[in-house]
Amino acid sequence: MNDTTRSPAGEALTDLILSMFRVNNLTLTWGDRLVAAYGLTSARWQILGAIVNADRAQPVAWLARDLGANRQNVQRIVNDLHEDGLVVFEPNPHHRRAHLVVLTDKGQLAYDAAIRAYNPRVNAMTEGLSLEDIQTAHRVMAALRERLDGELDAEKRD
Structure with missing residues (x-):
């Protein structure tokens, strides 16, 4: 796969990131x-x-x-x-x-x-959301934060 093609997981993560931007803006307004x-x-x-x-x-x-x-x-x-x-x-x-x-x-x-x-x-x-789904979303967000922190730290070292 070349660098200009997104994998299915990369596409899904892109959708998640775009949703996070929207949710962040709405959360701040709320x-x-x-x-x-x-x-x-x-x-x-x-x-x-x-x-x-x-x-x-x-x-x-x-x-x-x-x-x-x-x-x-x-x-x-x-x-x-x-x-x-x-x-x-x-x-x-x-x-x-x-x-x-x-x-x-x-x-x-x-x-x-x-x-x-x-x-x-x-x-x-939380109505209509299961505790398990909320906890899963939190784990995904925490993992993404950790990876982004790692990328930013690597850029600082370069």
Whole structure:
């Protein structure tokens, strides 16, 4: 097979990737509407979630890595969260310039409100989908993420 011909699996993966693009856009719009009342956007909510779910306070670069996002974009959003009093910066004992990002009480309240709005909506969205299908989709997405990370890492080395 030459490089210009897609295999059946390659065609199926292309269809999946195109669907992922569409789902991503729809998910962001849906999330923006869901959390707007709490002064959040999908991007802000995602970063608050990364902070909440981290084992300990992290600098922006680590949050970006965990999210698979661009550090500069995460920094911009964290700065906005800071301006709104949802996070604060604390000294990092391991790095003088890379401050730790810490959720404030106001940030925790906004995150908790967003989750309270999200849970019933996501539960309703599962209707007609089996747990097994959802778990399979997650495994496929995780494998694809791992392969894409590997390709990007290889490009950095070249």
